[in-house]
Amino acid sequence: xxxxxxxxxxxxGVLGINRxxxxxxxxxxxxxxxxxxxxxxxxxxLAGAQGIPIPRLLLVIERTAEIRGFEExxxxxxxxxxxxxxxxxxxxxxxxxxxxxxxxxxxxxxVISPEDLAYHISSILSGIFSLAGLADRAILEELIHPDxxxxxxTYRGVPDxxxxxxxxxxxMGMIRLPTRASDGKANLHRxxxxxxxxxxxxxTLSAVCRDRVVTxxxxxxxxxxxxxxxxxxxxxxxxARCYELAGLGYLxxxxxxxxxxxxxxxxxxxxxxxxxxxxxxxGLLERLQRVDAAPGRLFESAESRAAWAMETFQASQVSVTx
Numbered sequence: 001x002x003x004x005x006x007x008x009x010x011x012x013g014v015l016g017i018n019r020x021x022x023x024x025x026x027x028x029x030x031x032x033x034x035x036x037x038x039x040x041x042x043x044x045x046l047a048g049a050q051g052i053p054i055p056r057l058l059l060v061i062e063r064t065a066e067i068r069g070f071e072e073x074x075x076x077x078x079x080x081x082x083x084x085x086x087x088x089x090x091x092x093x094x095x096x097x098x099x100x101x102x103x104x105x106x107x108x109x110x111v112i113s114p115e116d117l118a119y120h121i122s123s124i125l126s127g128i129f130s131l132a133g134l135a136d137r138a139i140l141e142e143l144i145h146p147d148x149x150x151x152x153x154t155y156r157g158v159p160d161x162x163x164x165x166x167x168x169x170x171x172m173g174m175i176r177l178p179t180r181a182s183d184g185k186a187n188l189h190r191x192x193x194x195x196x197x198x199x200x201x202x203x204t205l206s207a208v209c210r211d212r213v214v215t216x217x218x219x220x221x222x223x224x225x226x227x228x229x230x231x232x233x234x235x236x237x238x239x240a241r242c243y244e245l246a247g248l249g250y251l252x253x254x255x256x257x258x259x260x261x262x263x264x265x266x267x268x269x270x271x272x273x274x275x276x277x278x279x280x281x282x283g284l285l286e287r288l289q290r291v292d293a294a295p296g297r298l299f300e301s302a303e304s305r306a307a308w309a310m311e312t313f314q315a316s317q318v319s320v321t322x
Contacts, residue, residue: 013283015274020250024288028167028249029270036246037268038131040085040139046245052238053264055081055256059140064125067118074140081144082121084129085137090187092129094120095143095157107156107184144264147257149230152222153177153193157184158256161197161235164272164284165251168243168299170236170309171287173197174279175204175229180219188275193217195224196280200314202232208278235263236309240302242268287313 015024036042047054058080059073074080078099084092094117095107103113112120121138123129130136144158153159157178164172174194178184181191188194193214196205207214207224216223229235239253242265252272256264277284290312291298298308 013286014277015284015288017274019285020274024166024250025271029251030247033247034270037248037251037270038086040083040087040267041137043245043265043268047265050241050245052241052245053261055144055258055264055266056142057139058142060085061121061125061138061140064122067121067125070118070121070140071114079143080140081142082117082124083139083141084124085139086127086130086132086134087124087136088129088131089189090185092120092124093185095184097143144256145259147230147259149227150175150177150257152220153195153217153224153227155179155182155184155217155219157182157186160186160266161229161255161257162194162272162276163236163239163253163255164276165239165243165253166288166291167249168240168302169291169294169305170199170239170253171291171313172276172280172282172284173199173236173239174276175227177217177224179209179217181210188273193224194275194279195227196276196282197229197232198315199236200310202229202235203227204229205315206279206281208275211275211278213278213281230257231263233306233310236306237302238263238265240306240309243305244302246270 041060044054044057079097082094096104097107098105102111104117105111124136124138127134127136146158150159155178159175159177161175163170174196176186177193178186179191179193186192193207193209195207198205204224204227235255242253246268248270252269254266256266258264298304
């Protein structure tokens, strides 16, 4: 039965984690370049140098001695996002919406005292949230105000758009929508909802929540399918440009859509998960193979790669099983 299931998934073009690691990560992602995406500070520096829009960096705390007085160093900033530089899957992130006399108010309405927030920063520096458990840095950056187009499909928090990029070509995308179960975080493993996106039109398709296909947001009740993601061609172009930024051939690009600034690069991922296939009800493998078979002129520029992806991977050109 297991062998039959494996054969069925393979025939459907579903990419498994072992094949992803052996055939794509090991071949396309030089280990020496991983710090470009694993370290959010370095990612921001590289993106800024290439003119790729990012959330504004407010403060970086590298040593325990720098925690004292961090409030004053923020120069009265009322809202910000606190993140570990090497964190993953949303761990360690705290979103602050305002300051009050008792401390800091999170997106969930919880009030965190200055002492507790300082302790959290200390935990970040210790590496408790980092990929390898090594000493880390704490990042404080501007808080994103999501485009209101996502309001009906979001429980607090900030939705983001994940685009898988192969050899500089966007091949699959989804929007990750916070839920009550995910505590307002856009992380699928925490219970966020992932909705596939038609690369050609920028409209949402099917959706998955905790490995179950769903049609409506579990908290707001709004239908998921059919939402048009604003600035979609720009987002695909930004994702394609991240190939030159990172130098990695298999890459996850996470974007956010700010109400005022538009599309922004949030972070990059050298090991993007495979649940995006469930969200799209479509396999990745054949799409990767199409990129490998594409003519060489496709790879001349980010513009040509993004345009080819929109034409090739629009919903009318691919079946639900590829």
